[in-house]
Amino acid sequence: VKVTREKAAENRRALVRAAARLFRERGIDGVGVAEISKEAGLTHGALYGQFPSKDALVGEAVADGLRASNERWRTAGRGGGPAIGDLLDSLVSARHRDNLAGGCPVAASASEIARQDEAVSARFSEGIEALVATVELALAALPAEERRARALTIVAAQAGVMAVARGVAKASPALSEEVIAAARRVLGEVAGEAPDPSA
Amino acid sequence: VKVTREKAAENRRALVRAAARLFRERGIDGVGVAEISKEAGLTHGALYGQFPSKDALVGEAVADGLRASNERWRTAGRGGGPAIGDLLDSLVSARHRDNLAGGCPVAASASEIARQDEAVSARFSEGIEALVATVELALAALPAEERRARALTIVAAQAGVMAVARGVAKASPALSEEVIAAARRVLGEVAGEAPDPSA
DNA sequence: TGTACATCAGTGAACGCGCGTTCACTGATGTAC
DNA sequence: TGTACATCAGTGAACGCGCGTTCACTGATGTAC
Numbered sequence: 200v201k202v203t204r205e206k207a208a209e210n211r212r213a214l215v216r217a218a219a220r221l222f223r224e225r226g227i228d229g230v231g232v233a234e235i236s237k238e239a240g241l242t243h244g245a246l247y248g249q250f251p252s253k254d255a256l257v258g259e260a261v262a263d264g265l266r267a268s269n270e271r272w273r274t275a276g277r278g279g280g281p282a283i284g285d286l287l288d289s290l291v292s293a294r295h296r297d298n299l300a301g302g303c304p305v306a307a308s309a310s311e312i313a314r315q316d317e318a319v320s321a322r323f324s325e326g327i328e329a330l331v332a333t334v335e336l337a338l339a340a341l342p343a344e345e346r347r348a349r350a351l352t353i354v355a356a357q358a359g360v361m362a363v364a365r366g367v368a369k370a371s372p373a374l375s376e377e378v379i380a381a382a383r384r385v386l387g388e389v390a391g392e393a394p395d396p397s398a
Numbered sequence: 399v400k401v402t403r404e405k406a407a408e409n410r411r412a413l414v415r416a417a418a419r420l421f422r423e424r425g426i427d428g429v430g431v432a433e434i435s436k437e438a439g440l441t442h443g444a445l446y447g448q449f450p451s452k453d454a455l456v457g458e459a460v461a462d463g464l465r466a467s468n469e470r471w472r473t474a475g476r477g478g479g480p481a482i483g484d485l486l487d488s489l490v491s492a493r494h495r496d497n498l499a500g501g502c503p504v505a506a507s508a509s510e511i512a513r514q515d516e517a518v519s520a521r522f523s524e525g526i527e528a529l530v531a532t533v534e535l536a537l538a539a540l541p542a543e544e545r546r547a548r549a550l551t552i553v554a555a556q557a558g559v560m561a562v563a564r565g566v567a568k569a570s571p572a573l574s575e576e577v578i579a580a581a582r583r584v585l586g587e588v589a590g591e592a593p594d595p596s597a
Numbered sequence: 598t599g600t601a602c603a604t605c606a607g608t609g610a611a612c613g614c615g616c617g618t619t620c621a622c623t624g625a626t627g628t629a630c
Numbered sequence: 631t632g633t634a635c636a637t638c639a640g641t642g643a644a645c646g647c648g649c650g651t652t653c654a655c656t657g658a659t660g661t662a663c
Contacts, residue, residue, distance in 0.1 A: 200640045201625045207639060226513055228427035231616060243617085245640045253617065299512070309561035310509045313498070314425055320568035327566055327573070348580035352559070355577055359558025360551070362508035367526055369519035374526070378554055381547035385588055399607045400658045406606060430649060442650085444607045452650065 211249045213239035218260035219267075223307035224300040227257055227315070258319045261312065264304035265326025272333045281337040283390045290357045291383040293376065296364045305330070305354065306361035330354050341391045349389055356386060410448045412438035417459035418466075422506035423499040426456055426514070457518045460511065463503035464525025471532045480536040482589045489556045490582040492575065495563045504529070504553065505560035529553050540590045548588055555585060 202210070217238035221230040232253055236243045250256045275289050276282035289295060295302050305327070312323050334350035341349065360382040368375040388394065401409070416437035420429040431452050435442045449455045474488050475481035488494060494501050504526070511522050533549035540548065559581040567574040587593065 200623065201627090201638055202640070203626070204639095210639085226427060226510060228425060229513065232618085233615080242641055244620090244642065247618070248639055305562065306509070306558075308509055309558065309565065310505070310507055311425060313561065313564035313567075314428065317568040320566060320570070324566040324570040324573055327562060349584060351577045351580040352555070352584040355559040355562040355581060356551070356555035357558065358561060359505075359508065359556065360554040362512065362557060362561070363504065363526060363554040365512035366504075366508065367519060367523040368512070369516040371519070371523040374523055378550045381550040382554060385548060385551040389584055389588065399656060400605055400660090401607070402659065403606095409606080431651085432648080441608055443609065443653090446651070447606055 207249075210239065210241060210245065214241065214246055214249060214256065215259045215263045218256050219264040219304070220300050222257070222260055223264065223302065223304055227308065227311045232256075254316060254319070257315060258322050261304060261308070261315075261319055262322040262326060264308075265323070265329065268303045268305075269326070269329045269333055272330060273336075276337075281333060283334075283337040283340075284387070284392060286334065286337050287353075287357075287383060287386055287390065287392075291360055291379055291386060293364075293379060296361055296368065296375065296379065299365065302361070303358065306358040309358050309362060327354065338390060349391075352389060353386055356382070356389075360386075406448075409438065409440055409444065413440065413445055413448060413455065414458045414462045417455050418463040418503070419499050421456070421459055422463065422501065422503055426507065426510045431455075453515060453518070456514060457521050460503060460507070460514075460518055461521040461525060463507075464522070464528065467502045467504075468525070468528045468532055471529065472535075475536075480532055482533075482536040482539075483586070483591060485533065485536050486552075486556075486582060486585055486589065490559055490578055490585060492563075492578060495560055495567065495574065495578065498564065501560070502557070505557040505564075508557050508561055526553065537589060548590075551588060552585055555581070555588075559585075 214235060218230075218235045221235055221238060232243045232246055235256070236246045246256070250259070272286060273281055275286045290303070295306070299307055312319060331347070331350045331354050334353055335346045338346045338350055360378060364375045364379050367378070413434060417434045420434055420437060431442045431445055434455070435445045445455070449458070471485060472480055474485045489502070494505075498506055511518060530546065530549045530553050533552050534545045537545045537549055559577060563574045563578050566577070
């Protein structure tokens with residue numbers, strides 16, 4: 200059942216996008232190749248025509264998820280450019296917490312990526328660098344020598360905040376809200392926001 | 399092969415400790431009941447005598463790991479009490495990054511805990527509250543109304559920093575060191591440490 | 598304290614199931630003429 | 631432009647394997663007398 204080259208490329212993209220979404224939602228070990236293929240409208244045999252192994256697909260999915268996240272971050276500001284307040288509002292929020300499938304893969308898959316092979320680590324590193332660069336753009340108001348350290352911290356910290364907020368959410372919704380609110384304010388200060396005068 | 403009540407309780411603890419260690423090291427989905435039992439010197443049948451399911455053991459293991467972490471945090475200060483500088487030195491460090499099996503379960507299992515059931519979420523919430531209380535003790539120098547927000551942020555942020563540092567370590571060791579150094583300094587400021595005069 | 602026996606912690610074979618991966622096959626595509 | 635056929639993307643049955651869980655059984659423990 201050969202298909203056109205364009206259709207084959209489209210199928211490949213569908214596999215990567217389905218994998219990225221399902222991995223975020225249920226974990227890398229929690230989703231099988233059969234389900235990914237089905238979600239993409241194919242059989243698992245087709246997956247092995249496009250990728251040599253599940254591990255290879257994991258690498259592509261991580262890279263794709265980070266690329267998509269970076270694009271969203273870059274346009275998080277209402278004006279089109281990234282404003283740090285808007286960026287933090289969308290990253291450190293109940294909305295991001297509840298959008299596991301569509302959110303940031305750093306937050307959704309953080310602890311699992313440490314257990315993948317070096318190829319995945321390389322794609323993950325590239326993605327992190329890109330996200331940090333985006334946050335640095337949003338920190339233009341800070342002294343140049345401070346931007347990178349604070350961008351690195353914000354990228355990593357938001358992932359931890361989301362993971363903790365999600366972990367406690369089922370049993371302690373109030374604690375989940377509290378950690379988000381606290382981190383939003385404290386990371387705002389890290390980013391150079393003036394403390395809220397209404398507080 | 400009945401054993402004494404004390405021996406049975408000891409076996410139960412061995413199962414919990416083996417599970418906690420292996421889950422941190424290779425993920426909750428990445429370790430089976432057979433391996434946990436073997437590590438504890440038992441067969442998988444014995445495990446089902448002590449716990450109704452793997453899920454139940456996951457809850458115990460998460461709770462136990464957090465309890466052990468909290469004990470270590472409380473005594474992180476050289477003087478016996480928790481000093482925030484010493485605490486951050488041990489949490490946000492290359493040593494903690496490389497000690498996956500013995501480190502903090504918030505950092506090691508963060509993204510997986512969000513996918514567990516409500517019982518696990520409840521144990522996790524209790525553990526987080528305890529860790530936050532410990533960090534609050536170390537923040538005694540800050541105004542009382544600031545302590546909890548900053549403690550919450552530090553607990554969650556260090557988990558994200560460790561997850562990111564571990565994820566990039568295989569392919570980008572320099573980036574891994576950089577994110578740790580940056581986060582150590584920035585979280586120090588969050589905790590009220592004076593900026594390093596030698597910098 | 599000594600004996601008889603019910604209790605029950607632990608054993609290990611067996612269960613159905615879904616995993617990642619392979620491969621002989623199909624049939625539309627895309628090329629050579 | 632029309633025909634013949636080699637290519638190869640996708641199909642689906644099959645593989646061995648390890649998963650979580652069950653259960654009939656074993657034999658030392660701990661209790662009743």
